[in-house]
Amino acid sequence: MNRAIYARRRGVNGVFLVLSTAAAFIGIAALILILYALLKNGFGGLSAAVFTQNTPAPGSAGGLANAIFGSIFMSIVAVIVGTPIGMLAGTYLAEYGRHTWLAFVIRFINDILLSAPSIIIGLFVYQLVVARMHHFSAWAGMAALAVIVIPVVVRTTENMLLLVPNTLREAAASIGAPRAISIRAVTWRAARAGIVTGVLLAVARISGETAPLLFTALNNQFWSTDPNAPMASLPIVIFQFANSPYEDWHTLAWAGALLITAAVLTLSIFARLIESRQK
Amino acid sequence: MVDMALSEESSVSSRSSALKRFGRSDARFRLMTLSSALLVVAIFAGIMVSLISGSWLALHTFGWSFLTNSVWNPVTEKFGAFAAIYGTLVSSALAMLIAVPLGIGIAIFLTELCPRALKRPVGIAIELLAGVPSIIYGIWGLFVFAPFFQQTVEPWIIDAFGNVPVMQDLFAGPPYGIGTFTAALILSIMILPFISAVTRDVFETVPPMLKEAAYGTGCTTWEVMSRIVLPFSRAGVVGGAMLALGRALGETMAVTFVIGNAHHINESLLAPGTTISATIANEFTEALGDTYVSSLIALGLILFAITFIVLAVAQIMLKSLERRSGGKSA
Numbered sequence: 001m002n003r004a005i006y007a008r009r010r011g012v013n014g015v016f017l018v019l020s021t022a023a024a025f026i027g028i029a030a031l032i033l034i035l036y037a038l039l040k041n042g043f044g045g046l047s048a049a050v051f052t053q054n055t056p057a058p059g060s061a062g063g064l065a066n067a068i069f070g071s072i073f074m075s076i077v078a079v080i081v082g083t084p085i086g087m088l089a090g091t092y093l094a095e096y097g098r099h100t101w102l103a104f105v106i107r108f109i110n111d112i113l114l115s116a117p118s119i120i121i122g123l124f125v126y127q128l129v130v131a132r133m134h135h136f137s138a139w140a141g142m143a144a145l146a147v148i149v150i151p152v153v154v155r156t157t158e159n160m161l162l163l164v165p166n167t168l169r170e171a172a173a174s175i176g177a178p179r180a181i182s183i184r185a186v187t188w189r190a191a192r193a194g195i196v197t198g199v200l201l202a203v204a205r206i207s208g209e210t211a212p213l214l215f216t217a218l219n220n221q222f223w224s225t226d227p228n229a230p231m232a233s234l235p236i237v238i239f240q241f242a243n244s245p246y247e248d249w250h251t252l253a254w255a256g257a258l259l260i261t262a263a264v265l266t267l268s269i270f271a272r273l274i275e276s277r278q279k
Numbered sequence: 280m281v282d283m284a285l286s287e288e289s290s291v292s293s294r295s296s297a298l299k300r301f302g303r304s305d306a307r308f309r310l311m312t313l314s315s316a317l318l319v320v321a322i323f324a325g326i327m328v329s330l331i332s333g334s335w336l337a338l339h340t341f342g343w344s345f346l347t348n349s350v351w352n353p354v355t356e357k358f359g360a361f362a363a364i365y366g367t368l369v370s371s372a373l374a375m376l377i378a379v380p381l382g383i384g385i386a387i388f389l390t391e392l393c394p395r396a397l398k399r400p401v402g403i404a405i406e407l408l409a410g411v412p413s414i415i416y417g418i419w420g421l422f423v424f425a426p427f428f429q430q431t432v433e434p435w436i437i438d439a440f441g442n443v444p445v446m447q448d449l450f451a452g453p454p455y456g457i458g459t460f461t462a463a464l465i466l467s468i469m470i471l472p473f474i475s476a477v478t479r480d481v482f483e484t485v486p487p488m489l490k491e492a493a494y495g496t497g498c499t500t501w502e503v504m505s506r507i508v509l510p511f512s513r514a515g516v517v518g519g520a521m522l523a524l525g526r527a528l529g530e531t532m533a534v535t536f537v538i539g540n541a542h543h544i545n546e547s548l549l550a551p552g553t554t555i556s557a558t559i560a561n562e563f564t565e566a567l568g569d570t571y572v573s574s575l576i577a578l579g580l581i582l583f584a585i586t587f588i589v590l591a592v593a594q595i596m597l598k599s600l601e602r603r604s605g606g607k608s609a
Contacts, residue, residue, distance in 0.1 A: 023384025088315035117529020180308035208412020
């Protein structure tokens, strides 16, 4: 009798352990399969031309130079605009308004924005910028990316400032430092590594974003540094090229996909290293 | 003597002016942080206002039938959102059905089974999966997964369920490779890391004493997980799952590549369909005419409303858990 119960419990447990191990294997296998496909298909497409020539017409040779430039340029501007705003807002939530209802509401809204569909942000910026200016532009693309950066930076800044021990703030206050100076010179400095991690993660996030650029920055087949004109970006070029029937465009799309993934994963590993060194 | 009095006076006045200066810069800094924080609210309000004003024309023209009508015809300018809403809900629900058990399984593996040396690498691998941009899932799905699915898996499914009553309708038709089922599978891989990351963090908030007590009475791992850990962390697990659902509902690029973009409702999961985000992504830049554009923005409004509700519930569930475990946790 007892033995039967034991055997059944052991059996159930065994099945359960095998299933959860299998789940972990499936997750890792998915990552490996995706990375393998990227390396296999993308590596062959990489050449000097990818970095030096612009996106070609179907059938002719070319590269991704204008798209790489566009992606880097728009991401950098978006981060430069979004980071200070996000840091200041996160500072308000953690330092000034920690227990107020206003901070509670802002925190809630920020967490919604953090996971809101990025295509909605594209629609918003389209109506706000593109519809008013009557043409697509890199400005609009940067605005959309900045809107994505802000909630990420707000969240990490607040989290990191909350980790700073209150004794540090009290020490600053006891030597007579005004609040603003104690925040900038003491708490920000103590939370620096964490905030940098947050910014890096934000860069990683926007450099792969496609949906918000579709109808803001649009695309541009040529080299352009004019923020008033449409600008190419890697994700949009991948989208366009992969959906085309041309073999050479597919090769370039894979090369671009490999570049983006390498950049994004390097950034996030880097961010994690900084984070773990702080601990 | 006179000199001293003078200097004392000036030091008092310089100190008070310094205090005033600090007070002003303090107030200015506070105002800067407050206005940045309010900007977050303004962005949110701006999104709502722009979506509502942009979709006004469509909602005014079609009324409530916009939600229930599945005709999407740019030529006659008749638009209804039902096919897109249906596709969004079905693909996300399917993805959740696959990803939730897998995600919880991974979290259990990481907290209970994984050898210490493997814990970090496995955890990082799963988190990297979350870092891969959605466009990469899209291109992989289109060129690698869909062809494999079409040639290998789908014919087998169609064969296997060919004579099973309900299943034969769900898995009917020729193997296209792309379709709702393929989109749901890709989605499930994408949201898997979100579920497992939140679930793992939530599992770690369970007091070790509870688990040790259960193991001490002779419970197996399965019994500890199902009777102690899961009941204790239920709110957090549901919150994490809702967070992932929010992602799945709004996911654009990965779905757009593999769902087939067909504006009709098909009983078969293997047939092409569409979702709200895929429709917007595919048609917005080419939409001609105010009604068409407005209808697409109205789709966006519906998507925003759905994800807002889902994400709000997720926040509330995660917050309640956070309060219980004393302010610490995800």
